[in-house]
Amino acid sequence: MPSGPHFTSDAIRRGAIACLPLFPSTFIFGAVLGVLATQRGLGLGELLFMSLTVFAGSAQFVSVDLWRETIPTVAIIIATFVINLRYVLIGASLRPVFRGRPLWVKICGMHMVADENWAMTMAQKETPIPGFLLGGGIFLAIVWGSGNTIGYMLAGGIPDPNVYALDFAFTAIFAALTIGMWKGQADLLPWIAAAIGSIIGHYLLPGTWSILAGAGAGVVVSALTWKGDDDKSAQPETISNGVSGDEYTPDPNDRRLSPRAGE
DSSP states (O other), X not given: OOOSOSOOHHHHHHHHHHTGGGHHHHHHHHHHHHHHHHHTTOOHHHHHHHHHHTOOHHHHHHHHHHOOSSOOHHHHHHHHHHHTTHHHHHHHHTHHHHTTOOHHHHHHHHHTXXXXXXXXXXXXXXXXXXXXXXXXXXXXXXXXXXXXXXXXXXXXXXXXXXGGTGGGHHHHHHHHHHHHHOOSGGGHHHHHHHHHHHHHHHHHSSTTHHHXXXXXXXXXXXXXXXXXXXXXXXXXXXEEOSSSSXXXXXXTTOGGGSTTTTO
């Protein structure tokens, strides 16, 4: 059981300050979502409620894009689920932060997790308490909601958003996100599978189900081609020096470590 508090004002403050450099990008993306929400007929209250309860930018962009007069509830739920599957791994990586904490602490902390404050938390040299993670999440949520509001209000003064090519904003946003998500050659096959799945779905499936077809194809191929951490076996073994209990990495050229060293 960890000693010390779960949330402190100092930890929350430090978490918020750590995410301060993310203010411009978070605000701008939030404003773009606010502008686009007006094209789909969402009210400002609905948009802010979504930001508060979902708090996942990419999933919100997809949900707003799918929004119609007749809301495709099932499609939105499935799309949000698929996009947010990464939080399973993110949550697992935060186990040291929440180890031994009560359930209510885990729920409060995990709800406010975004990619950005998760990255800042994992970058800390020492394992922070949940308050650090929560502080970053609260800061990002306030900035995100403020961007939503400003974007929504500005869009209200635009008579025809298509004149300013705002209808292309979704395509531009996800093109930019895609570039940032590229991790190397290992992503090539899943991306190709997702593209093929989307194209086939566009011609064979009704409405916006092609999005889910592409996502599903990419996930399946990624799972089938995932090789894990092949380099773990290459890491040198760490052993005790037998004197002070300190650990060190053995030198492979040291004959004292050879089975024949005593000969």
